[in-house]
Amino acid sequence: MRKQTAKNHFLGQVGCSKLNCGQSIIKAYHDKFAVSADAVERFAAFAAGQAPQGECGAYYAARYLLSKAHPHKIAPLAADFMKLAGSLKCKEIRRQHKLTCLGCVEKAAELLERE
Secondary structure, three states, X not given: OHHHHHXXXXXXXXXXXXXXXXXXXXXXXXXXXXXXXXXXXXXHHOOOOOOHHHEOHHHHHHHHHHXXXXXXXXXXXXXXXXXXXXXXXXXXXXXXXXXXXXXXXXHHHHHHHOO
């Protein structure tokens, strides 16, 4: 359910506001990970490779959520996302055409669903 909510926010569908990749993940999972809904606004700046170190915004948001609740699960998240996307960096992911931005939102959400 949360994965679909994240996708709906990214696409601006089904009554959801259109958000960037990182915001979509935060909006869908903030309550599960006990993070303030205000974090959605902070993630407005992390689209199109603008997350720190050029990371994918969806991955960065998932990592942020895990850092608050399960920091020991960040390394497995990174390894799994890297395997699926080919990189943790937005521009490299897009250059490789392994996942679309929507695909990154989906994969980040799938990885968070395991938590």
